[in-house]
Amino acid sequence: MTETTISPEMTMAEILERIPSAQRALFQRYHVGGCSSCGFQPTDTLAKVCADHNILDVPEVLAYLNRAGEIDSKMTVDPTEVKAWMDAGDTLRLIDVRPAEEIAKAALPGAEPLDYSNSQQYMDLPKDSRIVFACKSGARSLDVAAYFAGHGFTAVHSLKGGLDAWRSQIDSSIPDYAL
Template sequence: MSAVLEQFPGAQRALFRRYHIGGCSSCAFRPDETLAQVCARSGLDPAEVLAHLQSSHEEDAKVWIEPKELAEWRKQDPHLRLVDIRSREEFEAVHIEGSVLLSQDVMRQIMSDGSNTRPLVIIDHQGRQALDAAAYFTGHGLQNVRCLRGGIDAWAREVDPSMRRYRIA
């Protein structure tokens, strides 16, 4: 499944949402299992599941915003909401100016804002967790949620090379 998750980063969320696979200990899968093995264990047609993963991946792709596109958008809308979902330590070490660290208070503000169409851009480290956060917000009625493709790491490479980059071991 590690190869599937690499090709389709949102696969675990898509599998759980439609088939209740991979979201809890009773329906988990191992990284060394194949999609065919997981499907056989669950009585599913691998071709149908693969088609669902591809379709979900195409939907996920619509949520991504390129770093340079975000930089331009910020120039046009200086009040654009940038929400960083990394740890406090990561955020304090380096962040995009104007972004806020997601906390309970920030979450309450977003949810009680009164505007479900105001743009919200989610930032993570390398673009691996942002889609899950986007799914949460869209599931709660927000209609204009985007994710920074490649996270803050891509921003540092493509928009602001002076920004420090880091790796998490």
């Protein structure tokens, strides 16, 4: 894998342009950038973000961000693998992170909607619970999976390609819809 060149003097906007998964990686590893209390501005340099959050090993952060795409890849799971887990009776929670109006347009069989109003119910789950998050395309669910990984969950996944991939690989009867 070719490393993207980033430096501590670059702004977070520049880094996110070069490494789109950098924000997920920062939150997952350092609990930085996932909410307003731990956030940063696009104009902040990486050095400032590290200093503001008491991260002393800036070279380690640089190396970690350069591996962010690989980390995202390890968190995604193909629809065929999820279907195999379900067919085998493996214990997993399939959680749809889309808003109710999207779920109403096209439901993912076996998925429960994420209850954003009661997030504590998920945080109380055993940290090794196998959870697969899904959305329409796999982008929002990857953010949610990274959030849970950042809170110590060790078996969280994002459905690669989301509902669109599930429809094309597993169940073509699920309606397509535009966002």
